[in-house]
Amino acid sequence: DGGITQSPKYLFRKEGQNVTLSCEQNLNHDAMYWYRQDPGQGLRLIYYSQIVNDFQKGDIAEGYSVSREKKESFPLTVTSAQKNPTAFYLCASKPEERSPLHFGNGTRLTVT
Amino acid sequence: GQSLEQPSEVTAVEGAIVQINCTYQTSGFYGLSWYQQHDGGAPTFLSYNALDGLEETGRFSSFLSRSDSYGYLLLQELQMKDSASYFCAVRGLGSARQLTFGSGTQLTVLP
Numbered sequence: 056d057g058g059i060t061q062s063p064k065y066l067f068r069k070e071g072q073n074v075t076l077s078c079e080q081n082l083n084h085d086a087m088y089w090y091r092q093d094p095g096q097g098l099r100l101i102y103y104s105q106i107v108n109d110f111q112k113g114d115i116a117e118g119y120s121v122s123r124e125k126k127e128s129f130p131l132t133v134t135s136a137q138k139n140p141t142a143f144y145l146c147a148s149k150p151e152e153r154s155p156l157h158f159g160n161g162t163r164l165t166v167t
Numbered sequence: 168g169q170s171l172e173q174p175s176e177v178t179a180v181e182g183a184i185v186q187i188n189c190t191y192q193t194s195g196f197y198g199l200s201w202y203q204q205h206d207g208g209a210p211t212f213l214s215y216n217a218l219d220g221l222e223e224t225g226r227f228s229s230f231l232s233r234s235d236s237y238g239y240l241l242l243q244e245l246q247m248k249d250s251a252s253y254f255c256a257v258r259g260l261g262s263a264r265q266l267t268f269g270s271g272t273q274l275t276v277l278p
Contacts, residue, residue: 088265095175097254097268098210113265145209155200155212156266163207 057082059159061146066164068140076131076162078146087129088147088156091115098145104129133164140166169193169259171269178275179245187240187272189255197258199231199238200266204252213240213253242274250276 059080068074080087086105090098100113104123118137123129129148133140143163147156171191179185189199198217202210214222216231216238228241242249252271259267 090268095270095273097171097270099268100265103265114267143207153197155215156202156210158209158211160209161207 059146059148059157061144061159061162064160064162066162068164068166070166071135072166073132073134074140074164074166076133076144076146076164078129078131078159079127080129080146080148080157080159081127082148082150082157083126084148084150084157085126086149086152087123088149089113089119089121089129089131090145090147092143092145092161101131101144133166140164169257169267171255171257171267173253173255173269173272175270176273176275178277180277181245181247183245184241184243185245185274187242187253187255187274189238189240189269191236191238191255191257191269193236193257193259193267195259196233199229200256200258201227201229201240202254202256202268204254204271206251210254245276247276247278250274 062077088103089101099115102121104110120132145161146159173189200215201213204210214229221230226243231238254268254271256266256268
């Protein structure tokens, strides 16, 4: 079955460490997205990529970095510069601009 | 910029009908979407309105009035499994053509 795989489901890191969240999709979608969700809040866009080797900053890109070397993969690195990294991170994709988003099951990152 | 407002919580009983409202401000408008998210899970797409009027999908309907910058999600014959968060989202113009989500409405369905 096609879908989006985010791993791991739970991730724990010490403050000051960079951490990379994985997102893989086998839906053959061109566009991929990273959202952050804090408790009781909506989803905020971190970065998005509409095609391989290209990506754009979203609303809250500071302290994050991404790469898009393959169509299937869009990893997100949470750097030590991100002041409040503890959150639920959701990866999504869609085949074309007006299509709905397909989401992965998320990674819950806790930084202490 | 873009902003959306929706109620933070709604409670209803099983079998009832509930309406979740969403008002938005955006520099351009390409449609209003609704997503459902069960606790700790992946959001899933429910419906999309690009034009004014009502879109019906089973027990769920969504309405849009572009002149009022307003929409709502209507859930009928509520079931316990409908307890979840519901997010409205808009897509605007230019660099804001990506989806902007509201803060979500937590629906609790009581027996």
